[in-house]
Amino acid sequence: MKPVDLRGILKYVPQYRNKIFVIALDGVITESENFSNILLDVAVLCSLNIRVVLVHGVSSQIQKIADTMEGFEPSDVDGSGVTDDQTLKVALIAANRCTHEILEGLSTVDLRAVTCNGIISHPMGIIRGVDHLYTGKVERVDVEMFQTLLKDAIIPVAPPLGFDGEGNTYRVNSDNVACALGVQLQAQKVIFVTATDGLYCNEEMIGSVQAQDLQEKMNRMQSAFRPEQISKAQYAIQACQQGVPRVHLINGLVNESLITEIFSNEGVGTLIYANEYQQIRRATRKDIRTIMVLIRQAMKTEELSVRTYQDVESRIQDYYLFEIDGHAVGCVALHLSEDKSSGELACLFVTCHYENRGIGRKLIGFIEERARALKLKKIIVLSTQTYTYFKSKGGFVDGSQEDLTPERLEKYHQSRRRSRILVKRLEENKN
Numbered sequence: 001m002k003p004v005d006l007r008g009i010l011k012y013v014p015q016y017r018n019k020i021f022v023i024a025l026d027g028v029i030t031e032s033e034n035f036s037n038i039l040l041d042v043a044v045l046c047s048l049n050i051r052v053v054l055v056h057g058v059s060s061q062i063q064k065i066a067d068t069m070e071g072f073e074p075s076d077v078d079g080s081g082v083t084d085d086q087t088l089k090v091a092l093i094a095a096n097r098c099t100h101e102i103l104e105g106l107s108t109v110d111l112r113a114v115t116c117n118g119i120i121s122h123p124m125g126i127i128r129g130v131d132h133l134y135t136g137k138v139e140r141v142d143v144e145m146f147q148t149l150l151k152d153a154i155i156p157v158a159p160p161l162g163f164d165g166e167g168n169t170y171r172v173n174s175d176n177v178a179c180a181l182g183v184q185l186q187a188q189k190v191i192f193v194t195a196t197d198g199l200y201c202n203e204e205m206i207g208s209v210q211a212q213d214l215q216e217k218m219n220r221m222q223s224a225f226r227p228e229q230i231s232k233a234q235y236a237i238q239a240c241q242q243g244v245p246r247v248h249l250i251n252g253l254v255n256e257s258l259i260t261e262i263f264s265n266e267g268v269g270t271l272i273y274a275n276e277y278q279q280i281r282r283a284t285r286k287d288i289r290t291i292m293v294l295i296r297q298a299m300k301t302e303e304l305s306v307r308t309y310q311d312v313e314s315r316i317q318d319y320y321l322f323e324i325d326g327h328a329v330g331c332v333a334l335h336l337s338e339d340k341s342s343g344e345l346a347c348l349f350v351t352c353h354y355e356n357r358g359i360g361r362k363l364i365g366f367i368e369e370r371a372r373a374l375k376l377k378k379i380i381v382l383s384t385q386t387y388t389y390f391k392s393k394g395g396f397v398d399g400s401q402e403d404l405t406p407e408r409l410e411k412y413h414q415s416r417r418r419s420r421i422l423v424k425r426l427e428e429n430k431n
């Protein structure tokens with residue numbers, strides 16, 4: 001594994017500052033030798049102002065307690081089967097011990113943490129004729145409580161237990177808890193810390209996969225997946241569909257895996273990612289007028305170079321629109337160089353009512369994804385007033401006239417805008 005250097009970490013700091021990461025530890029991880037290293041990694045995340053929520057499982061702990069009880073066999077260990085009265089009692093003991101150990105461990109790395117009753121559940125009920133008794137499913141999360149704790153830099157530790165507000169406690173699956181928290185707290189990431197390297201399909205580890213593709217794969221060939229990983233994969237897909245951009249599966253038995261997954265380009269485990277670009281579509285001839293209206297003001301203030309209706313029309317296949325409820329609120333274009341080895345990101349615009357919501361960044365990310373799909377070596381941008389934005393939010397760096405093709409350089413001189421030339425060289429980066 002490549003060690004993660006400080007410079008490598010620093011480049012992610014602005015991107016992750018104040019963002020929520022839900023970290024779900026399998027029960028077996030909290031008992032492992034590497035657990036103290038994981039808590040140190042959590043301390044690193046907190047020091048970078050990442051807001052961490054910890055969730056833990058207890059399957060391994062339930063089994064261990066059961067092994068000491070003569071004649072007792074738990075009716076379920078992972079919170080997805082039937083939880084009878086006795087198994088619930090054991091689950092409560094196991095969960096309380098495990099939560100306590102996590103709280104204890106966090107205090108050794110000077111992190112403040114609390115456990116809470118913010119997972120609201122109701123019974124799973126009767127499924128195919130089988131009453132699941134004390135197994136519950138997450139109904140909702142007390143978002144306000146979690147947000148209050150996170151705002152005060154206190155780590156909420158959520159056990160796999162749910163409360164119904166009427167004095168009942170249910171055993172819930174920890175993957176379910178983690179993903180419900182991820183969705184309802186609008187987390188940037190859910191990270192499953194497990195005892196395997198990642199998600200396996202036909203015994204090969206998947207490096208990264210879009211949630212929709214994973215869903216299709218699972219529909220087609222569920223038996224190719226390891227049975228014990230199916231629940232995680234399904235909750236991960238669901239979380240991505242409901243707005244969590246990235247779900248990771250990593251091996252918590254390996255030192256530094258958490259930090260390496262988060263702060264390196266390649267990562268070490270499996271990344272399941274949402275299609276963040278579903279609000280972006282290619283423009284058609286019918287959209288030319290909309291684009292002209294959108295960018296009119298920015299052309300007046302010279303933030304954008306002047307384009308005529310005919311200019312846009314002649315390259316309409318290069319333009320994309322960002323839509324909310326069917327209305328275009330932003331646009332961008334990707335013009336390819338004559339030799340098709342590089343692209344120019346142009347005409348980036350977000351209407352003022354929708355500024356500062358990350359739409360500009362999404363449009364840049366989308367263009368980057370398109371450029372990678374087209375195997376372009378680099379993207380350039382020419383900017384007069386927004387170059388700091390492209391550098392700080394878009395990951396571009398200063399380029400030079402040598403980054404332009406001779407044809408583009410000629411136009412550059414003709415325009416007399418003296419724009420700054422910025423460039424982004426494309427290399428693998430899955431974070």
Ligand SMILES: CC(C)(COP(=O)(O)OP(=O)(O)OC[C@H]1O[C@@H](n2cnc3c(N)ncnc32)[C@H](O)[C@@H]1OP(=O)(O)O)[C@@H](O)C(=O)NCCC(=O)NCCS
Pocket residue numbers: 298303304347348349350351354355356357358359360361362381382383384385386387388389393
């Ligand atoms: C530049 C523009 C596309 C940004 O769109 P957006 O959707 O508001 O951007 P995001 O939400 O992704 O990012 C907002 C962040 O960028 C910063 N930002 C916005 N415009 C900036 C600028 N001109 N220079 C530096 N930073 C800028 C915001 O302060 C905010 O910072 P924060 O996240 O630290 O609070 C939009 O303001 C715009 O359309 N401007 C006019 C057209 C233009 O200049 N286009 C570029 C042509 S080369």
